Amino acid sequence: MSAPTRSTAAPGARRTSPPTPVSRRALLRGAGGVAIALPFLEAMTPRRALGQEPRTEPKRLFTFLIENGVVPSAWFPTGSEKDFKMGSILAPMVPFQKHMILVDGLDNKTSGGTCHAVGRAGCLTGQNNSGGRAQGISIDQAVANHISTGTRLKSIEASVFLKRNFIYSLFHSGPGQAVFPEDDPAKVFERLFSAGVPTPVTVGNPSPTVNEEFGRLRQRKKSILDRAMEEYTRLQGTVGASDKMRLDRHMNGIREIERGLQALGAGGSALGASASCKLPEAPPAGTSDFQMHTKLHSELLSMALACDITRVGSLQTRASLTSFTWLGVNGGQHAISHQQGSAGPDAQLNKIATWFCEQVVYIVKLLQSFPTGDGKTLFDNTLLFWANDLGTGPHSRKRYPFALATGDFTLPDGKPLQTGRYLKYPGGTAHNDLLCSIGRIMGLPLEKFGNGQGKGPLPGLG
Amino acid sequence: MSSSAPSTCAGSRPLLAVALLAAACTGSIPPGLSDPGAAGGSSPTTPGRGTPGVPGVAPIPEPPRAAGCKLDPGPSPLRLLTRTEYLNTVRDLFGGPRDVGGDLPEDGRPARGFANDANARSASDIMVAGYMKAAEKLAAAAVGDMGKLLACDPAASGGEAACLDELFDSFGTRAWRRPLTAAERQNLTRAFQEGKTGTASGTPSFASGVEAVVTVMLIAPQFLYRTEQGTPIAGSGFAQLGSYEVASRLSYLLWGSMPDSDLLSAARANKLQKPEEVLLQARRMVDDARFLATVTDFSNQFLGLDQMDTLDKDQMTLPAWKPELRDPLRIEGEKFLEYVLSKEGGGKLSTFLTAPVTFVNKPLAAYYGLSGPGGDAFEKVALDPERASGALTLGGFLAAHGTPDDGLTSLVFRGIFVREGLLCQHVPDPPPNALDENPPFTPETTSREWSFARMAKPVCGTCHQMIDHLGFAFESYDPIGKWRTTERGKPVDVSGKIDGSDVDGPFQGVVELGKKLAGSKMVGDCVATQWFRFAAGRSETDRDQCSVSTLQDALSRSGGDLRELFVAFSQTDAFLFRSQGDAP
16 A cells, blocks of 8 residues: 555554644644635634543444446455455455455445436435435435534545536435535645644643633624524525425534534533544645545544544545556546456456555554544444445446445444454345445444335344 | 426427517506515515406506416525525625635536526535635625725714614615515624624624624525515415515526616615516616626536536546646637627527637637637637537537547437437436446447447437437537547548437538527427526426416527527516415
């Protein structure tokens, strides 16, 4: 794998020097020369104590997406559930095999459009596509609604080279309600870290002056939101059912801001923060390199989980039109993927997929570098879901290459999640059932998920 | 682009019996309505609108309708300002552009329809957070120039209360596009009181209170959405829009922004009730630069030029592609539209579809291999009439409807555009197993050869017969819109045929196809339908037949003048009325 050169986490190191609150000026300078206009309040986050006592560590979900399928022979393992040899794409994962769950036999049985539209819309939702939007919530958002309580953000979605190609959407907060990822690492940084990060406090309390000012400004913002909310409520009383739904989503957005304010002040979001949480370096503006772009997002999202700014992060990569020249592959991955099944193109596709595997390994290592309050690491409390918008074969929606990875993960019933497994299900099993399993692993009491094609959680998983 | 049944575009309805523009008004301003009231005349003190034929009650002003047409505005979903509309509105509200675009995410264009389609849009958490951020910045800037915002002195007699009244009456009416109700004033007064004391230091400040009010106004639904009540028409489930609501609809229809002072004055005088009053305003508004910007937005989305700034092509297989061409290719299309709508272009749809002219600057001329301008400025150039056909051969359009790499299916994207975009006929989505049926291909297989192999397969052929024969017209243009005579070493063959239309028959290439399309009544009707979708912010339904007919008739009666089409929406039921709630 490409060695991570940007330093983010200092593994295991608990800070000992008295930390300083993030200053507005510092943040402004940090953005690679491009000024980030920070709302005054958010630059004034008070310090708070964290990580004092052992606690029940919150769970996190990190979803990593690649596209256009993989060559099946290079992905799927040979062997039995507990004793298997992974495909060549997964070679970088071999040291982490005991942490992996590879799932085989799943098809995307959603419908309503071309392969790319259905592949994208159905991938995380198990719902049919309509006009590039899924007809229901995606699993990441469903999990976020459930587990991101008390955090400043419900979730973060980032993308690599997707730009604003929003014709087909992956993430949805409800039927037809697309959640578009942010491509620009500088903007993802701003969204995640404009309010600073919870800082471990070893001496004294935050300055009372700062706290009073902070309290007043927070109250002011809350008043503004409340007054606006009154107008939405009044309007909602005069409109029909479909407009009510529209306004509901808007009002949820206002509540999200309020919850962020609450988390900022109360120290609630700090409860799950790792002792190694720290403000990452601001990404340079205009990152145009695919490798660096992927790496930056991996780091920003991992740090967001480590700092408990949110508990659900998703990273969508778009390799379709990128020439992976650093791997000696010329021509976009999309065009090559249409020729899957011929030796030359397959070799190129496998190189690309292996590179993505290295990025997943990098995320695993990042997660492992953050100690958590229960004496374990962030990886032990994070479910990493590696998904693909298409299956195996050229643009097929059959036999999807899905993988899960986590450390010493405790299921909601207190039992450990068994990893190091290759799970083979009967061909044609709806991938809805994996999404359902993921929801259950994350504590969401799902019976089924998606468009009704599924039967319920996969046997032996969640 | 299209999503509705072909029947709505069949053009089989009788022509309007009355001339659209000689609007015969059958109504008058009801007594006692010189002040239309805050929320479009819906306050309890406002006399209700009458029903035609009921003695003693004024009839509703009616637009001219075709024989057999009864009042029906179709569905009226609540419309959230698009990003463009938001930025335009802020510009006009504060008297100059404001740099808050970075706080607002782009509107995600759905796979079908326009970006303003109310049924495909709702405010995500990120959007709501962006509105808040932008509002905080705008409000802070506004109170930074308090003299411009408010002429009053809070320390003078009447004090703060008088100042607040002024704020609500002047800025408030403009921001919310109508006078404020008592309940709204009360809520905003509370926002002022809380904002006044809610300073960092705790020291009360008038400016801080005003800033809070402005912030609330800018994140309230009255600003972000196009809220409407109207006056119910008894027993119909419909409402007639008040003059302020019509002013707002007009300004967003033609300018993509808030009403100007003329419109607000007309609304105050309740002079936007009769269709001819509305038409008069509409005619005034099309001479403004904001009108061209709005129809450019429509045209760009229609042709896919709105995707240019993020359009990616694989530079390995399409080495002539350069990201630096994105802007020039979009601007070329915009200049071309401007030309079509100018006196010279005559506003004609046929010019839009066939004119062998375009606008290029030096880099674009080089891209096309044209001898032309030597600088960055765009200049009009005449194109080979054997090759060029108006918008259909714009490089940006062809690239937006071309494969991302040197693929074999550009003709499919282009064929679908003709079938759906210009004929308004729905092309079904491929069946789930379609890809398994794809015929094999080699590096030597041409797009046309692969297409015929595909059409020969029953699963694929049913739909691809509808698509590919149209798409062949464009085979002289590669996936990035450059002229070609060969593909994969073989000569291109541009013979195709059109069926299911009123101009059926074979053609050779895009120039012949363009001529056929320009002479088609179905195409004119379809373009009118597309304008309906953009103007109404939604797809048409069966209930909209009369409104759509009004548009189609305006276009055909004017000999295909797009400018008449754009204005005609202001004379439809869909524009002048609304459906209440979800009824009927």
